[in-house]
Every structure is written in structure tokens, then in C-alpha cells.
Amino acid sequence: MNRSSLAGPLTVLGAVAVLVVGALVGFRLLTASAEIEIVDACEDRNVAVGEPVTPALVPVDVFNASQRAGLANRVSINLQRRGFLPGQVGNSPMEVESDGVTIVTDTPEDPRVRLLAAQFGDVEFVPPAGSVSSENIVVIVGNDTNQDLVDDATTEVEADVPVSVCLPVAPEVEVESS
Structure with missing residues (x-):
């Protein structure tokens, strides 16, 4: 072979x-x-009565109920510039009768809601409907909403009730030392 x-x-x-x-x-x-490895998406932060509630403790979803394209995005960007945490941005999932700013909440006296409302001035509050489900504070902007926020709005509110907020956790990044 x-x-x-x-x-x-x-x-x-x-x-x-x-x-x-x-x-x-x-x-x-x-x-x-x-x-x-299961990692928590957020970390609980508790604010006791008398402690300040700042924008860094307030995640906000902004939805557009107006005929103006991009209004929710511009309002969300302005809120982020003030230190508020970003949430969802998009078209409104619910019908809103108000043409101005509406905050969807059962508790308008919540310090986070009061701090957020101060950024807009004139605000209407409505209870949550079945189509809006979020752990963030939901803002709906209408046709008469000014995308700019109140110039001299407060930057913190004293908590008159205990507040618990789940803040996003930044992913851990391993840094190699040389």
C-alpha cells in the first residue's frame, strides 16, 4: 500500500x-x-421624616398627550438637568382631559410629588388608571405645556412622611490595575 x-x-x-x-x-x-448571577435592578433608599427629598430620589416617567412631537422628551431632558431620574418617555397611554401638566398619583401630598409639581407651577393631579402602571412618578404633558420649567423652583422638600425609593443600581465595572 x-x-x-x-x-x-x-x-x-x-x-x-x-x-x-x-x-x-x-x-x-x-x-x-x-x-x-441575579443582580438587583435597584437599591432601596429610605428617607426619614425631616430629611430632605431631592430630585436625585425622584424617578419620573413623562408621557405626551399633546399634538406637539417630542414634547415629553424635551420636558424629561429639562427634569434630568435639574437632577430628576429619567424614566420612560413616550406618548400617553391614557386619555387626559387637561391640556397642561398632569401628575398621575393617589398621593399628591407625597414629598416626591410635591417636589416634582413645584417644577411646573400649575399642575393637575389625577388618580392612576388601569393603563398606567409604574413605580416612577408619571407626568403627562398636554398641548398648553411649556417645556421649560419654573426658574426658581425648589430643589428639595422636607419629608413629612417616611419615603422609600428604589434607586437604579449602576453595574459594577472591574478595573484592572497596571
């Missing part, structure tokens, strides 16, 4: 070996348990 006659069977044997090893490794990966 010469070398050329062994090349064909050796090639087939090599291919079968690769196939078997690949199948075994694939099966092992397929049946292995996944190691998943």
Missing part, C-alpha cells in the same frame, strides 16, 4: 473523530446548568 491509498481512510477517520468529539462537547454544553 502506498501513501496515497492511506490518505482517504485517514481523512475519513479524522473527520469522524472531530464529529464525535464535537457531538460530545456539544451535548455536554447543552445539558450543563447555567450559572446565572
